[in-house]
Amino acid sequence: MATSSAIPYVLSDKVREAVANCKVLVVGAGGIGCEILKNLALSGFQNIEIIDLDTIDVSNLNRQFLFRKEHVGKPKAVVARETVLNYNPNLNIKAYHDSITTVEYGVNFYKNFNLVLNALDNRNARNHVNRMCLAADIPLIESGTSGYTGQVELIKKGLTQCYECQPKPPQRSFPGCTIRNTPSEPIHCIVWAKHLFNQLFGEDDPDQDVSPDTADPELAADAGKLALNEENETDGDVQRKSTNLWAKEIDYNPEKLFNKFFQDDIKYLLSMENLWKKRKPPKPLAWAEASSHEGDSNTIIENNLKAEDMQVWSLSKCSKVFASSISVLKSELSNKNFLVWDKDDKPGMDFVTACANIRAHIFSIDQKSRFEIKSIAGNIVPAIATTNAIVAGLAVLHAFRVLGEELEKCNTTYVRQKSSSAKTVLMTESVLIKANPNCYVCSEKPSVNVSVNVDNMTVKEFETEVLKKNLNMIAPDAMLDGKNLVVISSEEGETEINNNKKLSEIGIIDGSILKVDDFLQNYELTVYVTNYVPKDTTEPQFIVHGNTENLRPVEEMNGIVYSGGKESPNKQGEAASKTGDKMVTDDDEPVEVIEPQSSVDDPQEGSSVKRRKLNPTEEEDDDLIMLEDDDD
Numbered sequence: 001m002a003t004s005s006a007i008p009y010v011l012s013d014k015v016r017e018a019v020a021n022c023k024v025l026v027v028g029a030g031g032i033g034c035e036i037l038k039n040l041a042l043s044g045f046q047n048i049e050i051i052d053l054d055t056i057d058v059s060n061l062n063r064q065f066l067f068r069k070e071h072v073g074k075p076k077a078v079v080a081r082e083t084v085l086n087y088n089p090n091l092n093i094k095a096y097h098d099s100i101t102t103v104e105y106g107v108n109f110y111k112n113f114n115l116v117l118n119a120l121d122n123r124n125a126r127n128h129v130n131r132m133c134l135a136a137d138i139p140l141i142e143s144g145t146s147g148y149t150g151q152v153e154l155i156k157k158g159l160t161q162c163y164e165c166q167p168k169p170p171q172r173s174f175p176g177c178t179i180r181n182t183p184s185e186p187i188h189c190i191v192w193a194k195h196l197f198n199q200l201f202g203e204d205d206p207d208q209d210v211s212p213d214t215a216d217p218e219l220a221a222d223a224g225k226l227a228l229n230e231e232n233e234t235d236g237d238v239q240r241k242s243t244n245l246w247a248k249e250i251d252y253n254p255e256k257l258f259n260k261f262f263q264d265d266i267k268y269l270l271s272m273e274n275l276w277k278k279r280k281p282p283k284p285l286a287w288a289e290a291s292s293h294e295g296d297s298n299t300i301i302e303n304n305l306k307a308e309d310m311q312v313w314s315l316s317k318c319s320k321v322f323a324s325s326i327s328v329l330k331s332e333l334s335n336k337n338f339l340v341w342d343k344d345d346k347p348g349m350d351f352v353t354a355c356a357n358i359r360a361h362i363f364s365i366d367q368k369s370r371f372e373i374k375s376i377a378g379n380i381v382p383a384i385a386t387t388n389a390i391v392a393g394l395a396v397l398h399a400f401r402v403l404g405e406e407l408e409k410c411n412t413t414y415v416r417q418k419s420s421s422a423k424t425v426l427m428t429e430s431v432l433i434k435a436n437p438n439c440y441v442c443s444e445k446p447s448v449n450v451s452v453n454v455d456n457m458t459v460k461e462f463e464t465e466v467l468k469k470n471l472n473m474i475a476p477d478a479m480l481d482g483k484n485l486v487v488i489s490s491e492e493g494e495t496e497i498n499n500n501k502k503l504s505e506i507g508i509i510d511g512s513i514l515k516v517d518d519f520l521q522n523y524e525l526t527v528y529v530t531n532y533v534p535k536d537t538t539e540p541q542f543i544v545h546g547n548t549e550n551l552r553p554v555e556e557m558n559g560i561v562y563s564g565g566k567e568s569p570n571k572q573g574e575a576a577s578k579t580g581d582k583m584v585t586d587d588d589e590p591v592e593v594i595e596p597q598s599s600v601d602d603p604q605e606g607s608s609v610k611r612r613k614l615n616p617t618e619e620e621d622d623d624l625i626m627l628e629d630d631d632d
Contacts, residue, residue, distance in 0.1 A: 011400060016044060018403035023047040023112060027100050027129055028119035029076040030054070031383055032143055034066040035392030036117055037080055041088045043396060048084075049113070051096040051105070052077040057344045063385040101128045101474055107522045110136035115402055117141045117395055123168065127472040128521065130155060130163035134442055135522035139402045141410075143395040148384055148417035150391035154398055154410035154432070157442065164472070165436035177216040180209070182275055186360055186368050190377050193355035194341055196261065197348060199243035200252070201329050201339040210243065210261070212269045252330045254323035258287040262358055282362045290319040290358065309371040315361055318354040325351040343378035352377055390415050390425075408432060440471075446525045449545040451532035454509055457542065460499040462508075463488050470544050471525065473518045478527075480506070481513040490519065503529075 011019070024045055026036055029052035040048055056064075056071045056079060066083040067076070075097035085091055098104070101124070110116065110132050118140060120126050126142070133140040133155065140155040142163060155162050178184070179192050196210045250256045266284040269275065293315035313321065328347040333339055341348045349370065357367040368376070398410045411428045418425075440448045450466055467476045467488070475490035487506055489495040498506055508514070510531035517524040532543065 012404060015400055015404040018114075019044045019400070020046050022114040022403055024049070024399070025110070025113045025116045026050045026119060027116065027125070028052055028121065029064075029066075029080040030060070030119060030121055031063045031385070031388040032145060032392050032395070033076075033119035034064045034080060035389050036119055036143075036395055037066065037084050038087065039392055039396040040399075041084045041091055041093075043400075046090070046092055048091060048093045049096070050077045050080055050093065051098060051100050052080075053097070053099045059344070063383050063388060065385070100125055101520075103475075103520055105132075106520055107132060107135045110138050113138060115139050115141070115399055117143070117399065119143060119392075119395075124472065126163055128474060131441060131472075131518075131521040131523050133157075134162060139407065141395050141398045141402070143391050145384070145387045145391050145415070148387055148415075150387050150394075150415035151412065152391055152394040152398055153412040154402070154407065156407055158435075159407060159432065161433045161435045162439060162442040164441040165439040177213045177218070180211065180213040181216050181269060181272070182218075182279060183359065183363050183365065184279075186356070186365055186373075187376055189356040189359040189363070189365060190352065190368075190373055192359060193352040194377060196243075196355055197339075197341045197351055200247050200257075200326075201244075201333050201348075202341065203338045210265075212265055212272070216272070216275065218274055252326050254326050255287045257326065258290070258319065258322060261355075262290070262362060263287075266362055280364055282364075285358065285362050287319065290315050292316065293319075309374075310369050312367050312369050313353070313357060315358070318357050318361075321350050322354040322358065325354065343374050349374055349377075387415060394426075440525060441523070446523075447528065448525060449528045449530060450542060451530045451545065452503065452542040453533050454503040454512075454529065454531050455533075457503055458499065459487060459495075459501055459503060459506065462503060466542060466544065467516060473516070473523070474520050476516050476518050478514050478516045480508060481515050481526075483507060487514070488516075 022045070024040060024047065026033055026040070026048060029037070029050055033050070033052065037048070037050060052075070054076050056067045056074055056076055058069075058072055060076075061067055061069065061072075064076075066080045071079045075095075077095040077097050081093050081095035084093060100120075116129065116133055116138055118126060118129055120129070130140065134157045137157050140163075142151075142153045142155055144151055154160055174188060174191060179188055179195065183189050183192065192210060195208045198208050199210055202208075247257060263284045263286045266282050270281055270284070325347045329339060329351060332347070339348070341352070343349055353370045353373045356373055359365075360367045394413050394415070398413075401407065401410050411430070411432060413426060413428045415425055416427070435442050437443055440446045448471065452462070452466070463476065463478075467473045467478070476488060477486065477490050478488035479486050485507065486495060487498055487508065503509075508529055510529070512529040514527040514529065515524070516527055534540070
C-alpha cells in the first residue's frame, strides 16, 4: 500500500469533454451524497440523476449541508436537486424520491448512464446496485464513511472485485431466549421494545413474539410448558393469542397492555425457576405502581437546562409516554394495514424508549435517555462532515479517471484519522483488487450450496430466508433442474399453492439442483441442495455454504490482513483492516437475533447461519467490509 496518487489530478481536454457529455446516476442523497452532488455540479458534469427514498430529519442538518431547517420532512432527492441548481442553474438534473430496488429501475434504466456513484447507507441496496451495474456492465464507484475513516472503491465487471466478492462481517446478534427471557444489557431491552412495537402495530409476524420463551435451553425438561399450562388455566389463552389481535380486542387499553407485558409476563418468567438460580430475578411492575412512581437512583431530574432527549425519564414519565404514544400510534394504524417503526418517527421512538426503560427497570438494568436509545436502536455512530467531504472528493476523482479511460488507476483508497507507518490520512491499494473467482455473484458460473432440512422447511421459508434475506435477491424465480418444475415464481399467485408445502413434497430432496434467477437484477444462480437435519434445537435451521477457501471473512491478526487463510499482499494491515473490515454506520439498522441459542462467536467457516431480523425495513444495514455512508 502506498500514499494516494489520486491528488493532484489535472483534467485533460478529453476528460473535460467526457464529463460534460456523460450521464451520471447518484444513489443516495445523505452525508456523502450531498457532497458528491456538489462536486459534480461544480466540476462540469451536466447530466445527473439522483435517487433517494428518505426524507430530511433534523439530525441530518449538521452534515448534509444541502438541507436547511425549513426542508425537514421533505424528500432528500428533491431538495438536493433544488439546492444544487442554485450552484449551477444550467444543470440537467432529475430527482427520484423512491427506492432503488423497485422494479422501475431495471437493467435498462442503468444502461442509460455512463457511471454510477453509490452513497448508500445499507447493505441490501448496495448488493442490489452492485448486481445491476454488473448486469448493465456500468462502472460503479462505491464510497462510505464511519467517523474519521472512509473508503472509495471502483467496481467494474471483469476488472475488479464486486461488492459481494468477500463476505461481510456478521452483525452483532442475540439469542431469542435472551431477548424474551433473560435480558442483561440495555440493547436487549431495546430490541425487545422494537419487537413489541411490531407485534402491536406492525406486520403480524410470529417470529417476533415478545412472550416469554418456553423453549429456552436453560429450562429443565418441561418447566416452561408447565408454567404455560398453569397460566392458561387461570388466564385463558390471552397471552398466547396474536399480540396484535389481542390488543385490538381491548382497544389498545394502555393499562391492560402495561400489566400484561410488565406484570403478568414477568410473573410467568419467574415461574421458570431455573432461569433465576444464578441471576437476579426481575420484579413485576403494575400500571398503578409505575404511574405513581416518584423516581429512582438512575433517573436524572428533569430541568429546563437539559434537552428532553438527553434525560433519563422517570418511571412515571415512561408510563405516561407509554400511554400517550399508544394513543397516537393507534390513531395512525386506523388508516393503514400496519406501521413500520422508524427512529425518526416521534411516537414510535417514544414508545420504544418508554418500553425499553420500563423493562430495564424490571430487570435491574441501567436505563438510557431517549437520545441514547435512538442511537442504539438506529445503530447510529457519530458522523464527521470532513470525512464525508474527503471521501466524496475521492469518489469524483475516481469518476474523472473512469471517464478518462484510466480505470487501472482507480485503486481502492482509504481515509483514516492516523496512520502510524506512512503518517498520512490517505492510503491506496497498490493494485486493483481482482474479482474472487468463486464469488456467487460475479463469477462466470455463480453457484452456492445450501444445507437445509428438506422435510421441515417450506417453500415460502426457503424463498424468504434463503433466497431473499441470505442471498440478497429481490424477486426470485426458481426451477427444479431436470424436471422443469417452477417451484417459486415472482409472478403473483403463480406458485402460491407451493408456499406451505415442505421442500421434499415438491421434489426438492438431497442432491436436488435449483436454477434460480432474479429478472430485476438480471442475476442467475445455481443452488445445490443438501439435506441437513440439525442434531438439536441449538443448531441453525439451515446453512449457506460459500466457497470455503476463497469466501472467508477477512480477519485481522497482529496487524496483517488475512483472507481465505492466506496472507494478503497488503502488509499494512492497519490501513485496510481498521478501515475496511468491521466498521459500523449510523443508519437505521435492525438488530438481528439468532434462534434458537447458538454460538455466534465461532460460526462455521465459509457459511452463514440463518438469522431472523427484528424489524425489517426498506433501509437497513450492518457492519460492512465496505464502509457505509454516514446517513441516518
